[in-house]
Amino acid sequence: MKTKKNTEPTVSIIIPFHNEDECQLSIALSSINSQIGIDFNEVEIILVGDGGKRLTNPADFNLFNNLTIRYKYFTNSGGAGVARQRGMQLAKGRYYMFVDADDEFYYDGALLEFFNAVSKGDHEVVVAKYIEQGRNADGSYFYLHNEPIWSAAYAKWFNRDYVKRMGLHWLDDVRIFEDVYFCSMAIELSSDVVWLNSFVYSWLYNPKSTVRDPALKFNIQLDQWAKMNKYYLRKIREKAPQKLAFDFGNSVSTLFYWKKKNPGYDAAALNREQQLMLKENSDLWDSTQGIMQQQLQVLHKPGTEFENYDISDFSEYLAHSKALMNN
Known part of the structure; x- marks a missing residue:
């Protein structure tokens, strides 16, 4: 040296x-x-x-x-x-x-x-x-x-x-x-x-x-993704509140696809962490419905990672998310 x-x-x-x-x-x-x-x-x-x-x-x-x-x-x-x-x-x-x-x-x-x-x-x-x-x-x-x-x-x-x-x-x-x-x-x-x-x-x-x-099960630890996202949105709220609505709506739509892409995740653990994130940002739910629908389509475009996933149950997913938030 x-x-x-x-x-x-x-x-x-x-x-x-x-x-x-x-x-x-x-x-x-x-x-x-x-x-x-x-x-x-x-x-x-x-x-x-x-x-x-x-x-x-x-x-x-x-x-x-x-x-x-x-x-x-x-x-x-x-x-x-x-x-x-x-x-x-x-x-x-x-x-x-x-x-x-x-x-x-x-x-x-x-x-x-x-x-x-x-x-x-x-x-x-x-x-x-x-x-x-x-x-x-x-x-x-x-x-x-x-x-x-x-x-x-x-x-x-x-x-x-x-x-x-x-x-x-x-x-x-x-x-x-x-x-x-x-x-x-x-x-x-x-x-x-x-x-x-x-x-x-x-x-x-x-x-x-x-x-x-495979033993570390990286792709199915969606509860850790939800926890990370909670901290991410918290920091955005503090430092760049003008970005918060989009980032929140996008995170909700992205998780919809991640759940489909990575079956085998711990549903109970994900629900717990996602609930904490949703509750922290419940003031954004109603105003970001359009962003969620928009990002659902953006992430589903031809040539994207999620283009072949079924999105017919997105409304059901949103209802589940809202129930978690209000519980």
Whole structure:
């Protein structure tokens, strides 16, 4: 590891990990260490151990002589969101960037894209594109070139002062969809988002990841989505009330499709969390019926994810939601 000069870094790259070892972490660190065209004094790496295995020999990372690496281990595991929040509390950079322990940068000029974006002045959020690696049934890999998305933690820089000003933080009681809250909120509240037309990040295939491991049942934990959405709407009500009606109506319509797409969810748990969200926003119910109907059709258009779903029972779904709200 390099000797750190007494200057404030431009970016703190926060890498949370749970049971990854030095070998796994070296993939991400190597992709950072090989970046070109940047001053590494402007980069710090923060490794956040979120319970699980401790690193047995962090000195192995001295191999990455371009990098200033700080390592902090926490005994109690709070999930990726809590680990990222802990990393932010340790960070000294003007921007936060989050890299998962099982991912890497797409190419050696990835960080330079971000540095160029902020070279003539600060921005609140900088968003780039990413590559998704998938796996076919025969074991071979395929790659998707995805457009930037609001809700994922990767391929983004978040301005530290902006995050503080908006009071943004990672939720400590939502371990699924936690990045949807933080990242989408940061972008929706911002009036200064830079969108880069560059692929900078590789979301590598990991069958044990939160999203891909069937045992973790990511897609059917709709109660966690409803809880996250409750916090999301609460923050919108505080910081951008002019957006609240649309976001509430859209969330109700979106959940209609999510329930159809992801059967097997815990209905009782979802009802409890959805009821809390609806009650908090009951003042919006009557005035947002048109938005709900509008978004039902928007999400059902040809070419969309939900185009083939039956929507004939939407009125029944709304009646159920209203009953939850009034109960």
